Amino acid sequence: MSTDPAIAPSDLVTGPDGLARPVWAAADPMLRDYYDTEWGMPVHDERGVFERLSLEAFQSGLSWRTILAKRPAFRSAFADFDPDVVARFDEHDVERLLGDAGIVRNRAKIRATITNAAATVALRADGGLADLVWSFRPDATPAPRTAAEVPTTSDASTALSKALRARGFAFVGPTTMHALMEALGIVDTHLVGSHRRGTSGVWH
Template sequence: MSQQNEPTAPREDGLVVGPDGLARPVWASKDPLLRDYYDTEWGLPVRDERGLFERLSLEAFQSGLSWATILRKRPAFRRAFADFDPDEVAGFGEGEVARLLEDAGIIRNRAKILATIGNAKATTALREEGGLAALLWSFQPEQTPEPRTPQEVPSRSAESTAAAKVLKTKGFSFVGPTTVFALMEAVGIVDTHLLGSHRRGTSGLWVSG
């Protein structure tokens, strides 16, 4: 590969300028899958129940693993978990659990599989109180972080801590403050794109001025 088609070295702000001239964080600068996810999906608002249930489930499975691993397995996860339809997943029994534990396409972790099924049940139960989307988005802060470097990106917040506490009281599991903050970043509830990134402000929710 010629050098002109390779990303530059990280700048002082931790961003890498790609061959297309766009600045991205290091984690999204080389792997094509991560780059596409960063450019087209991460941080854009997700407000539908199924979409949020999927993201919540994948964040739980990601615990202890790389996000690239989860993204590569996402098609298999969708097949295994009925496209993350909460009603269908909530109905999974021991037969489905056994099937999932034999599915090499996903992360075969019994605790996380059971948590996903339990979270599906909690998601459907929440409809009586306005739904998962209303609950999660109620924790949108008045201001979003404005990190200039990767070191300034928080891993949790007062809002993610409060949301995690409420989710647990509603029957959700694998929803600690760090996991919930990662979810909030992924679905646009907060914007933690570095200030110099080409994606900063693209959610439309935090445009300054």
């Protein structure tokens, strides 16, 4: 753990491997692996961005651990988040998904995912989803020293939310879009002192 007194002792935990992680990623093996290998690493492909956008929408009101545990089932249910396939889902697919205990069975979120797949396909004519989302990378990234300093929204996420809504996307509020930007590496909100801080290559 960093000895910097500005970092609260409870906000970073040093594991048996000697690496400092935030409390949420320190104990649970699944969350620790996600934190160490995925969260905050750049994603630039359309399907990867669409998957993360979809899962962040499903996460709204729930814990991320719940979504991560169900991710294999989500991928199976939503055709590996292939926008072309999901955009063609109909009412029979909606009912099928509502009967799938492996995912979060929320009709509004299921419909939003189908809507967003169609919007993703349509966006290809104007550069594509990934380019649009990355175009909202801010000039600077936060540098939180404590969990309390980690923002949950920003001017950039609010602007991204507005832009996506204008393109026909749903369940893309500013808080959800901020979480997406964190997940994709567009902003780096790893705590100062974490072994992952600055490792994405996007921010130094």
